[in-house]
Structure formats: structure tokens, C-alpha cells
Amino acid sequence: MDNHQQNPESINTASHSRNNNVRIILGSTSTLAGQSYLAYLKDTLTLHFAGISKLLFVPYARPGGISHATYTESAARFFATLNIEVENLGATSDPLQAVSRAEAIFTGGGNTFLLVKTLHELGLMTAIRERVLQGVPYLGTSAGANIGGLTMGTTNDMPIVYPPSFNTMGLVPFNINPHFISGRLSADHMGETRETRIQEFLTQNKMPVVGLPEGSWIQVNGAIITLEGTKAATIFKKDGQPYELTPGSRLLLQ
Amino acid sequence: MDNHQQNPESINTASHSRNNNVRIILGSTSTLAGQSYLAYLKDTLTLHFAGISKLLFVPYARPGGISHATYTESAARFFATLNIEVENLGATSDPLQAVSRAEAIFTGGGNTFLLVKTLHELGLMTAIRERVLQGVPYLGTSAGANIGGLTMGTTNDMPIVYPPSFNTMGLVPFNINPHFISGRLSADHMGETRETRIQEFLTQNKMPVVGLPEGSWIQVNGAIITLEGTKAATIFKKDGQPYELTPGSRLLLQ
Numbered sequence: 001m002d003n004h005q006q007n008p009e010s011i012n013t014a015s016h017s018r019n020n021n022v023r024i025i026l027g028s029t030s031t032l033a034g035q036s037y038l039a040y041l042k043d044t045l046t047l048h049f050a051g052i053s054k055l056l057f058v059p060y061a062r063p064g065g066i067s068h069a070t071y072t073e074s075a076a077r078f079f080a081t082l083n084i085e086v087e088n089l090g091a092t093s094d095p096l097q098a099v100s101r102a103e104a105i106f107t108g109g110g111n112t113f114l115l116v117k118t119l120h121e122l123g124l125m126t127a128i129r130e131r132v133l134q135g136v137p138y139l140g141t142s143a144g145a146n147i148g149g150l151t152m153g154t155t156n157d158m159p160i161v162y163p164p165s166f167n168t169m170g171l172v173p174f175n176i177n178p179h180f181i182s183g184r185l186s187a188d189h190m191g192e193t194r195e196t197r198i199q200e201f202l203t204q205n206k207m208p209v210v211g212l213p214e215g216s217w218i219q220v221n222g223a224i225i226t227l228e229g230t231k232a233a234t235i236f237k238k239d240g241q242p243y244e245l246t247p248g249s250r251l252l253l254q
Numbered sequence: 255m256d257n258h259q260q261n262p263e264s265i266n267t268a269s270h271s272r273n274n275n276v277r278i279i280l281g282s283t284s285t286l287a288g289q290s291y292l293a294y295l296k297d298t299l300t301l302h303f304a305g306i307s308k309l310l311f312v313p314y315a316r317p318g319g320i321s322h323a324t325y326t327e328s329a330a331r332f333f334a335t336l337n338i339e340v341e342n343l344g345a346t347s348d349p350l351q352a353v354s355r356a357e358a359i360f361t362g363g364g365n366t367f368l369l370v371k372t373l374h375e376l377g378l379m380t381a382i383r384e385r386v387l388q389g390v391p392y393l394g395t396s397a398g399a400n401i402g403g404l405t406m407g408t409t410n411d412m413p414i415v416y417p418p419s420f421n422t423m424g425l426v427p428f429n430i431n432p433h434f435i436s437g438r439l440s441a442d443h444m445g446e447t448r449e450t451r452i453q454e455f456l457t458q459n460k461m462p463v464v465g466l467p468e469g470s471w472i473q474v475n476g477a478i479i480t481l482e483g484t485k486a487a488t489i490f491k492k493d494g495q496p497y498e499l500t501p502g503s504r505l506l507l508q
Contacts, residue, residue, distance in 0.1 A: 029444045031444055033442035033444060034442075063454040063458060064453075064454060110454075113413075114458065152413065153412070153413050153414055153415075154412060155413065156412070157451070158408060158409070158452070158454065158455055159367075159407050159409060159413060159420060160407055160451075160455040160457075161407075161458050166416045179443065179444060181443055189287070189433065189435055189468065190286070190287060191410060191433040197411070197414075198412070199318075200318060200364075200412065200414055201412055203414075205414065214444055
């Protein structure tokens with residue numbers, strides 16, 4: 001087994017011992033085409049973060065163009081409409097301490113390699129995982145959703161930096177492919193389809209993969225994991241054909 | 255500087271000391287849409303491998319579906335038309351020794367993470383590099399072209415395994431993005447464009463990147479590096495706007 005796979009036993013133990021008040025949303029994307037940031041999740045997030053006054057925002061996936069501060073501002077503008085204040089984890093003097101006192105956590109998208117490298121180097125991959133399993137509500141979109149899986153091995157991103165490990169939080173007992181889209185996007189282009197890439201992942205790894213299309217998300221409430229949103233997800237397993245799962249269905253993957 | 259970047263000084267030394275009979279072809283793809291394997295390169299390869307009777311094929315990028323032996327057969331079928339025998343490196347009892355006696359080397363495409371992991375683990379990244387710099391003609395397509403660059407950091411592939419390093423052969427003093435294609439491939443999909451991904455790479459790395467479209471290739475003859483084929487490449491640098499380079503032009507990137 002490759003060294004970027006976590007031990008399945010420890011993962012299953014973690015998911016079985018999951019606190020009943022664990023609440024997680026892992027969204028394929030932050031933004032739908034033609035909509036504003038997080039708009040498609042607004043009703044869901046109103047419930048998800050009910051009673052929360054302050055959210056800790058994890059901006060590390062953003063590789064440039066806009067600063068962590070500017071990135072945090074776009075999250076803050078959305079959460080202001082829910083009367084939730086947003087704190088930039090990248091601006092805290094002690095990120096581990098900030099995580100330990102967080103009421104709620106949101107990891108935004110960008111480049112998964114950069115996000116995972118930074119989280120491991122700062123000791124935050126474990127710290128955020130533990131806090132979420134204690135019941136702190138979590139939201140991750142795109143790269144922030146991918147790290148809810150067992151490893152980052154099904155990201156679509158370019159390997160712009162070298163992380164010390166591909167292991168991620170294992171909040172769910174499978175891997176996630178965000179922005180999942182089926183088939184060949186350009187008829188005369190020879191690059192692999194998303195399905196081929198995920199099938200190639202399964203030649204080297206054992207865990208199931210959820211191909212999560214934009215508009216849908218994975219929701220964890222205690223021991224119950226469901227697919228939510230508007231589009232069917234595609235489930236890939238090492239043995240057997242991929243199949244579609246309709247929103248509203250439980251995800252019973254080990 | 256990240257630990258997956260080679261020292262620029264050592265790279266420049268390597269390229270400056272390049273043997274005058276070094277001959278390298280780095281192709282964006284093995285196959286053009288609607289054509290057979292390597293057909294678009296046949297005339298070029300007839301010259302490139304003139305006088306060669308046996309080619310060593312590096313099949314490690316292929317993650318499954320077809321075996322290394324079957325993969326080698328498809329290369330062998332093509333090279334039989336040039337009267338060149340093909341040996342499967344994956345079937346040799348001593349791969350390092352096989353490289354040391356190779357008359358010519360061809361690395362096929364597939365998954366770059368798997369290829370780079372295997373080459374590093376077997377000590378072949380350095381061995382093949384040294385052999386090519388001694389004047390053994392090299393062909394790489396797709397993943398096999400990407401590893402001709404300084405690092406694999408501009409691959410499009412999914413990180414299905416964890417390589418011990420992202421460093422590659424540095425046969426040319428820049429990075430390569432194979433299967434380069436410009437713009438948004440699906441109007442309502444929010445995944446990043448190829449340009450955005452490469453620009454994100456340049457926020458974390460210093461080397462130039464050649465966005466190499468299908469149908470074009472990089473050719474090295476001694477100290478001269480040129481773009482060849484039918485389509486312009488896009489050159490990305492850390493500072494300045496990307497620009498197009500016409501086939502037939504020299505690549506003067508440091």
C-alpha cells in the first residue's frame with residue numbers, strides 16, 4: 001500500500017466513533033456559473049451554521065492573484081448576510097490556537113497541493129480534523145471539500161508545490177473528486193476524461209471515489225452521510241462499474 | 255525555494271555542457287485525434303532514430319487497463335515500420351543496466367505521478383538523463399515529454415500515487431505542459447482553465463513553462479532547442495504576459 005494512504009482500520013474507527021453532533025458540508029464548488037459566491041448553498045448554510053457568530057476561514061489554497069485577506073473578504077461578504085463574522089486564519093499569530101477555539105470552520109478552494117502542504121506544515125490537518133470530529137461545524141468547497149476525503153489523490157489541480165504527504169482529513173471514508181464532469185470536453189483533444197483519471201486512481205488505491213458535480217454536496221450529520229443538491233454524483237469503486245447516486249441518497253461507502 | 259525545485263545553477267551548467275550530439279524530441283501527445291499511434295511524428299522519427307536498430311521503451315506511466323507488455327507492443331508495431339526493434343524496460347531483469355546499454359530511449363505517456371515515482375524508486379530518472387546527455391536519442395510523449403522538463407509541476411495528471419520528489423530530468427531549462435489547450439472547455443463549468451493553472455504554478459516557481467499543444471513538439475539538437483510541429487506554443491514566465499511562439503522558432507528560455 002502506498003504511503004499516502006491512511007490505514008483503513010484507523011479510518012473506520014474514526015468514522016464509527018464520529019460524534020453524533022458532527023456536522024460537515026463538502027461542496028463541489030463555491031460558486032455556480034452565473035451566480036454569486038456560495039449563493040446556491042445559502043439556505044443550507046443558514047441551518048448548518050445556526051447559532052454561530054464567528055467563522056474561522058482557511059484561505060491557504062489561494063496561490064496568488066488575490067491575497068488571503070482579499071479572499072477572506074469575499075467569504076466575509078457572504079457570511080455577513082447570515083450575521084456571521086469571518087476571521088482569516090492566515091492572519092492569526094497562532095493558527096493552532098485559533099483552530100482550537102473556533103466555533104465553526106470554512107476551507108475555501110484554490111490549489112489543493114498548496115492547501116495540503118500548508119496545512120501539514122502548520123500541523124493544521126490534524127488540528128482541524130479533531131475539532132470537526134468534536135462537533136465544530138465544517139464547510140469545505142472544492143479543494144476544501146477534497147481534504148475532507150481520505151487523501152488528495154483525486155484532486156484535479158496542478159502539482160504546483162510538493163506536499164509532505166497526500167493524506168487529508170478523512171472526515172468521510174472515501175475520496176472526493178470536486179468539479180466532477182463526465183466525458184470528453186473537447187472532441188479532438190486527447191487528454192484523459194475525468195472518468196479515466198479516477199479509474200486510473202483505482203488501479204493504485206482501494207478507497208471509493210465520489211465524483212461530485214458542481215451544484216451538489218456531501219452532508220454529514222452525525223453518523224449519516226448523504227448526497228445533497230441538484231445533480232447525481234458518480235460513485236467509483238475498485239471493483240465494479242461506476243454508478244450514479246441521486247441527491248437525497250445516503251452514501252454507504254467503506 | 256521548495257524542495258521539488260532543482261538548483262537553477264546546476265540546471266544551467268547541465269544545459270551549457272550539453273553534448274553537441276544530444277538529440278531529444280518531447281511531444282505533447284503520442285496520438286492526434288483520428289490518427290494512429292505516433293503517425294504525425296513518423297517522418298521526424300525516421301530522421302531522429304536513423305541508424306538505430308533497437309529502442310528501449312519506458313512503459314511505467316501506464317497505470318492499468320493494459321499491461322506494460324501490451325503497451326510496448328503498440329510502440330513496437332509503430333517502430334517496426336521504421337525497422338526498429340522495441341525492448342520493454344519493464345520486462346528487463348536489470349533496468350539500470352538496460353538503460354546503460356540502450357541505443358535509443360522512448361518514454362510513453364500515461365500518468366506522470368506513477369511514471370515519476372517508478373523512475374525515482376528504480377534510480378532511472380538520473381540514469382536515463384545521463385544517457386540522453388551522452389547522446390542517446392530520446393523520445394518522450396505526454397508524460398514522457400513532461401519529465402524532460404525541470405519538474406513534473408505542470409502535469410495535467412491526477413496524483414494517484416505519491417512520488418518521492420517532483421524533480422524530473424531537466425533535459426531542457428524549463429517546464430512543459432503537455433496537451434496544452436487554451437480557455438474554458440465547458441461554458442458553465444467552474445474548474446480553472448489551463449492558463450490559470452500555469453499562472454498559479456508561476457506564483458510558487460521560477461522556471462518558464464511551455465504550453466505545448468497537441469501536434470507540436472520540442473526538438474533538441476545539441477545546444478539548439480526549437481519548437482516544431484503545426485501549432486504555436488504558449489510561453490509563460492513568472493514576470494510578463496504569456497506569448498505565442500510559432501513552430502520553427504528557437505526556444506531561448508532560461
